[in-house]
Amino acid sequence: xxxxxRRSPQPFRRYVAIIxxxxxxxxxxxxxxxxxALAISYNSTPxxxxxxxxxxxxxxxxxxxxxxxxxxxxxxxxxxxxxxxxIERLSLPMEPIELVKDITVQPILDTQLxxxxxxxxxxxxxxxxxxxxxxxxxxHNQRIQTSRFASSEENLAREIEILQQDIAHAREAINRxxxxxxxxxxxxxxxxxxxxxxxxxxxxxxxxxxxGIRLSEAQLVNNVVVSEPADVPIYPVRPRTLLNTLLxxxxxxxxxxxxxxxxxxxxxTIKTPEEVLRVLNLxxxxxxxxxxxxxxxxxxxxxxxxxxxxAYRTLCINIQFSSVDRPVRTLLITSSGPREGKSTIAAxxxxxxxxxxQMVVLVDTDLRRPTLHKLFHLPNAVGLTTALFSDTNLMxxxxxxxxxxxxxxxxxxxxxxxxxxxxxxxxxxxxLIQRLQQEADLLIFDSPPVLAVTDAAVLARQLDxxxxxxxxxxxxxPIAQQACEELSKVGARILGVALNKLTAGRxxxxxxxxx
Numbered sequence: 001x002x003x004x005x006r007r008s009p010q011p012f013r014r015y016v017a018i019i020x021x022x023x024x025x026x027x028x029x030x031x032x033x034x035x036x037a038l039a040i041s042y043n044s045t046p047x048x049x050x051x052x053x054x055x056x057x058x059x060x061x062x063x064x065x066x067x068x069x070x071x072x073x074x075x076x077x078x079x080x081x082x083x084x085x086x087i088e089r090l091s092l093p094m095e096p097i098e099l100v101k102d103i104t105v106q107p108i109l110d111t112q113l114x115x116x117x118x119x120x121x122x123x124x125x126x127x128x129x130x131x132x133x134x135x136x137x138x139x140h141n142q143r144i145q146t147s148r149f150a151s152s153e154e155n156l157a158r159e160i161e162i163l164q165q166d167i168a169h170a171r172e173a174i175n176r177x178x179x180x181x182x183x184x185x186x187x188x189x190x191x192x193x194x195x196x197x198x199x200x201x202x203x204x205x206x207x208x209x210x211x212g213i214r215l216s217e218a219q220l221v222n223n224v225v226v227s228e229p230a231d232v233p234i235y236p237v238r239p240r241t242l243l244n245t246l247l248x249x250x251x252x253x254x255x256x257x258x259x260x261x262x263x264x265x266x267x268x269t270i271k272t273p274e275e276v277l278r279v280l281n282l283x284x285x286x287x288x289x290x291x292x293x294x295x296x297x298x299x300x301x302x303x304x305x306x307x308x309x310x311a312y313r314t315l316c317i318n319i320q321f322s323s324v325d326r327p328v329r330t331l332l333i334t335s336s337g338p339r340e341g342k343s344t345i346a347a348x349x350x351x352x353x354x355x356x357x358q359m360v361v362l363v364d365t366d367l368r369r370p371t372l373h374k375l376f377h378l379p380n381a382v383g384l385t386t387a388l389f390s391d392t393n394l395m396x397x398x399x400x401x402x403x404x405x406x407x408x409x410x411x412x413x414x415x416x417x418x419x420x421x422x423x424x425x426x427x428x429x430x431x432l433i434q435r436l437q438q439e440a441d442l443l444i445f446d447s448p449p450v451l452a453v454t455d456a457a458v459l460a461r462q463l464d465x466x467x468x469x470x471x472x473x474x475x476x477x478p479i480a481q482q483a484c485e486e487l488s489k490v491g492a493r494i495l496g497v498a499l500n501k502l503t504a505g506r507x508x509x510x511x512x513x514x515x
Contacts, residue, residue: 031252046238073114090132103118116133163206273287283322287472287499288311316353329442332447376403447460450468
């Protein structure tokens with residue numbers, strides 16, 4: 001069995017690893033967003049859109065050069081008087097303010113066309129409104145234009161009628177006078193003929209003005225036609241179920257990915273050996289994957305061929321390699337805080353070292369919350385504190401207890417004292433360590449967390465090396481830094497870090513291969 005530790009991937013591969021680790025969340029958000037959009041789209045009322053095209057023409061004036069007439073008509077099509085007539089003609093159960101929301105009128109750029117669109121849940125009604133609205137507008141526009149000329153036409157018609165009467169009276173007077181017999185009659189005839197000529201000239205002028213007004217009226221009134229009537233739409237314009245679902249799914253994936261990278265950016269826990277080296281300037285001597293340790297904390301003994309046991313053997317080898325010039329015979333195992341797995345690592349490390357043939361004594365120096373006697377199912381009536389308070393030899397029979405593992409002995413904590421710090425820093429403790437070294441090849445000490453109490457710092461300065469246990473994805477960088485600083489203050493020799501509870505299958509940094 002081979003344990004391989006891969007280097008940290010390049011930034012792109014690291015991003016891929018992050019996405020893979022959080023793929024379940026990204027996928028869940030994508031499915032939720034897409035599913036929600038799909039459900040909303042299916043439950044939404046379909047809306048249909050009917051479209052008609054209007055042509056505005058004027059052969060007499062260059063008013064189309066700036067498009068103002070088209071824009072004016074586009075606004076007039078949505079005016080309340082026009083909408084009211086449409087509602088009345090079609091018997092629509094709505095007000096103009098409601099109808100105008102469903103109408104879109106837009107001049108087509110650089111043309112004399114206006115595009116009219118009407119949306120409605122009923123496709124037939126949408127087409128009827130789109131066709132009725134131009135008809136009503138044309139009629140309405142005709143009435144407005146006609147009213148502009150009505151007064152002028154009426155005045156001119158009245159003046160023409162008066163002139164016609166004057167012309168008739170002048171003709172009657174000329175006819176009654178007949179052939180002039182006297183000079184006076186000749187003068188009267190000339191006057192009547194002059195008046196008749198003037199009446200006829202004025203009549204022609206008024207008649208020309210009257211026809212000009214009628215012509216202008218005809219030119220301005222009939223300049224809007226329906227170029228393309230609206231057909232009944234077949235397919236709804238909304239909701240666009242497929243498009244809405246795809247866009248919602250994409251947005252869900254983007255938001256989830258952004259949240260994931262934000263979480264990763266704000267996360268200051270130590271998760272990889274590279275972060276250990278960068279933050280603590282310490283090597284990672286071993287990486288222990290997370291496993292279900294209920295009832296099998298001593299996995300190096302119960303499952304010696306498992307990948308986890310191989311990881312402990314790698315840790316054992318790396319500890320030996322880290323101290324070639326200065327062999328480690330007394331090793332302290334501690335952590336920055338509680339529940340990081342230091343006691344489990346101490347026990348399994350002691351097992352794999354004992355399996356190499358070394359005589360190993362595992363000492364429980366956690367005199368506040370001892371754990372080793374529970375892991376090995378040993379009594380704790382006597383132990384370290386009993387030996388320290390004994391007036392006889394420091395190691396009487398019965399204090400150090402054998403285990404099921406060959407070459408491994410456990411020195412339990414014994415009864416808990418009121419002054420653990422004084423005991424661990426006492427001269428008696430130093431003598432005990434020296435006596436243990438005479439009996440064993442390697443001493444492993446399980447101590448309380450560094451930042452919880454000062455027991456570990458006091459004990460660390462008496463031993464050859466310290467192994468700092470870090471809970472991957474739980475131990476924060478400032479906490480680990482502070483623990484290293486506390487150990488450095490007392491001159492402790494920190495060999496390296498054991499990265500514990502690593503999620504091997506999701507991290508992308510470690511793999512365990514059978515060989």
